[in-house]
Amino acid sequence: MKEGRIVKVAGPLVVAEGMSGQKMYDVALVSEKRLLGEIIELKGDLASIQVYEETGGVGPGEPVYPTGAPLSVELGPGLIESIYDGIQRPLDVIREKVGDFVTRGVSVPALDRNRKWHFVPRAKVGDEVEPGDIIGTVQETVLVEHRIMVPPGVRGKITHIEEGDFTVEDPVARVRTGKGEIEIKMYQKWPVRLPRPYKEKLLPDIPMVTGQRIIDTFFPVTKGGTACVPGPFGSGKTVIQHQLAKWSDADIVIYIGCGERGNEMTDVLIEFPELKDPRSGEPLMKRTVLVANTSNMPVAAREASVYTGITIAEYFRDMGYSVALMADSTSRWAEAMREISGRLEEMPGEEGYPAYLGARVASFYERAGRVITLGKDRREGSLTVIGAVSPPGGDLADPVVQATLRVVKVFWSLDDKLAYRRHFPAINWLTSYSLYRDTVRDYLDKEISPDFYDMQTEAMRILSKEAELEEIVRLVGIEALSESDQLLLEVARSLREDFLHQNAFHEVDTYTSLKKQYLLLKLILYMYEKAKEALERGITVRELRQLPVWERIARAKYISEDELVELEGIKKEIDNEIQGLIGGKSKEA
Ligand code: ADP
Numbered sequence: 313m314k315e316g317r318i319v320k321v322a323g324p325l326v327v328a329e330g331m332s333g334q335k336m337y338d339v340a341l342v343s344e345k346r347l348l349g350e351i352i353e354l355k356g357d358l359a360s361i362q363v364y365e366e367t368g369g370v371g372p373g374e375p376v377y378p379t380g381a382p383l384s385v386e387l388g389p390g391l392i393e394s395i396y397d398g399i400q401r402p403l404d405v406i407r408e409k410v411g412d413f414v415t416r417g418v419s420v421p422a423l424d425r426n427r428k429w430h431f432v433p434r435a436k437v438g439d440e441v442e443p444g445d446i447i448g449t450v451q452e453t454v455l456v457e458h459r460i461m462v463p464p465g466v467r468g469k470i471t472h473i474e475e476g477d478f479t480v481e482d483p484v485a486r487v488r489t490g491k492g493e494i495e496i497k498m499y500q501k502w503p504v505r506l507p508r509p510y511k512e513k514l515l516p517d518i519p520m521v522t523g524q525r526i527i528d529t530f531f532p533v534t535k536g537g538t539a540c541v542p543g544p545f546g547s548g549k550t551v552i553q554h555q556l557a558k559w560s561d562a563d564i565v566i567y568i569g570c571g572e573r574g575n576e577m578t579d580v581l582i583e584f585p586e587l588k589d590p591r592s593g594e595p596l597m598k599r600t601v602l603v604a605n606t607s608n609m610p611v612a613a614r615e616a617s618v619y620t621g622i623t624i625a626e627y628f629r630d631m632g633y634s635v636a637l638m639a640d641s642t643s644r645w646a647e648a649m650r651e652i653s654g655r656l657e658e659m660p661g662e663e664g665y666p667a668y669l670g671a672r673v674a675s676f677y678e679r680a681g682r683v684i685t686l687g688k689d690r691r692e693g694s695l696t697v698i699g700a701v702s703p704p705g706g707d708l709a710d711p712v713v714q715a716t717l718r719v720v721k722v723f724w725s726l727d728d729k730l731a732y733r734r735h736f737p738a739i740n741w742l743t744s745y746s747l748y749r750d751t752v753r754d755y756l757d758k759e760i761s762p763d764f765y766d767m768q769t770e771a772m773r774i775l776s777k778e779a780e781l782e783e784i785v786r787l788v789g790i791e792a793l794s795e796s797d798q799l800l801l802e803v804a805r806s807l808r809e810d811f812l813h814q815n816a817f818h819e820v821d822t823y824t825s826l827k828k829q830y831l832l833l834k835l836i837l838y839m840y841e842k843a844k845e846a847l848e849r850g851i852t853v854r855e856l857r858q859l860p861v862w863e864r865i866a867r868a869k870y871i872s873e874d875e876l877v878e879l880e881g882i883k884k885e886i887d888n889e890i891q892g893l894i895g896g897k898s899k900e901a
Contacts (some may be wrong), residue, residue, distance in 0.1 A: 316359065316376035318343070323653040324363050324612040328376040337382050337505055342367070343374040347421075348399060350383050350616070353656055361524070362612040362652055364399050382506075385620055387627040388480045388499025389450045389458045390423040392564075395581065395602040397609060398617030403581075423499055428477040430461065431484045431498065439470045443509075444686025445539040447473060447485055450498065453598040455589065456564065457703040460484065461687065463500040473741075479720040504619035508626040510683035511690070519752045520636065520696050523559040523823035526553075526625055526739050526812050529768055529833060531722055531746040535562075535634050536682030536694035539722035539746075542713065543641070544706040548738045551816050552637055554583070555737075556698065557600070558590055559823050562636035564628045565596070568621035569604040570614050571642045580604065580640075590823065614648040622679050625695050629683065632691035637680075640700040646673070646712040649705055673715040693823035721747040735813055741775055753759065762829050767833050774840075777806035796844070798853040803840045810866045811836060820870050831879050832868055838883055839865060842890045849894045856893070861885045 316328035326342050326349060334340070334351055340361050342349045347367065353360035361376065385400045395403045402421040435447040443464045452458035468489035478484055483495035502508060516536035521528055533539045543549030557565045569580045581604055587596040603621040605614045618639055625637040639645070644670060651665035661667040682695040684690050699720070705709030706728070717723060723745050730738035749768070756764045781797055790798065811832055815821045824832070843856050864882045871878050 313378045313380055318374045319370050321367050321370055322655050324610050325815035326361045326363055328359050329357050332357045334378050339383050341377040343370045365614045382503035384501045384503045385623050386422040386499050388423050389429045389452050391601050392452050392456050392799035393597045398605045400620050423480050428479055431478050433473045435470055439472050442467045454594055455598040460498050467496055504508040504623045507679050508687050512684040514682045516682045517751045518755055521561045522556055525814050525824050525829050529829045530786050531744045532748050532752050533722045534748045536679045537696055538677045538720040539698045540716045540720040541724045542701045543726050544728040547728045547731045548736050552737055555816050560636050563633040564635045565600045566621050566637040567602050568617055568639040611651050612647045618645050629695040630685045632693045634694045636696045637700045641702040642699040643702045643712050657669055665711050670715040674719045750825045760826050763850045764830050774804050795847055799843055806836050820872050839886050842886050846890050851893050859889045861889050
């Protein structure tokens, strides 16, 4: 292909002439160092190229080599457990090759070309196959069976397929198509900016259970859903992300770390590989892919990293898995967009962000979903996207936050004031929301209990009423409240301390099944009902507060999942103690 010539270098942006006939978003290699870049603007003969490596020392007059292909990722065995940079270079392999700081123009394939994988066919010679059909499997890690799929665009009859140990470059099958015979390898390439195809989008009406009570009971996210979490420093964002990665009932976790301060990202690179999958006891990395950009990497690579991550996530979704993708922080991604847009001298929108910020953010989250994948067997796969935002000064009016809130369906409002009071998870129950509460209702009615929904509503009512009453208490003192309002405050305290508060570091408390969440909530509301009856019989809140059973309710969350019958015992104690109070009262009278 005809080469171009650099006319201008501005940070990560290079302008080259002689580029007519090129396509937007195609990759071009810049200078003799062959730095990877992507064409992001074409004006006549001139192309603006965003370069994913440091451009220092590159100057006008040097060549640019167009490749005629869009920025793509490699998808196949070897993805799991990998740690990639924003353009899918394996960081560990590069480190071995050239040391800690990624040097420029290093070209290392994303998938190891020498490693052999044991391929077990699922299809046989003579089978008619279409895109998405699974023709065989590879046990990629102890936790993940990698399903080898017919790539998009290939359709025909299998003429050869065999079991054995192969590298990703070896053909494992051949398919006779209308255009001749095609070899199928265990990996495929896919352009990152193009969503991978599927057959149908389904309503995401199955909750993704996280075992975190405030999330599952009050602000659920679904398989295929979208959520956003802001994270003021010290508010417990890291702990939440780790909890989600460990406990969510997702088969695969993709974590995109997008250029937080250098050392923070290093924390992720050190911490994540040390996490254990609590269910299997295996390292969590055995079902995880990390995409990491530290701040010492050029800004443009951050822009690419969210696309690299979500394309890998879609690929596992296509196998029929439920995938959870976490991106932290999408604000850094948007800042990269802003910087590039500034260099292109585009008309700035709010706070200097490009006018297309909203559209970009929306098209990212739109890649989430629960789908029927390609392939004859109508598999179901899902991709849940959880984006963290980190607005400057925690200001939620920030354009990136606003653009995100317009598209995501769940907002977990991490609150540094709660964290300061050591209420964890510090998700503010008054400002958070989930638009999936009604969507998952059928599922919860069937799987848990038809009264769960109304209990959630009632508990939320109590907590909002508490917030109102607190205002009055501040002004005129608690004694000014009616007995029934004082009781409500007592119950609200129990909801906060005994239900919402959840210790990530306690071996039982760290995870609560939906069933147990339901029973715990029911216990607190049962206490409320019985206490209300007692008030009607002339018992005071002061007397009710003395009951020892409150302490039993407070400790109920530490009851293990196999001993949930104990909760019935606590209910009996509630009955007995309240009956005792009422009995005592009538004797007095
Ligand atoms: P951030 O990443 O927002 O700066 P972290 O996630 O590191 O904050 O949390 C800060 C500290 O808060 C943790 O070290 C831990 O002590 C506490 N913490 C956060 N979440 C929880 C939780 N769910 N249970 C118990 N402690 C928590």
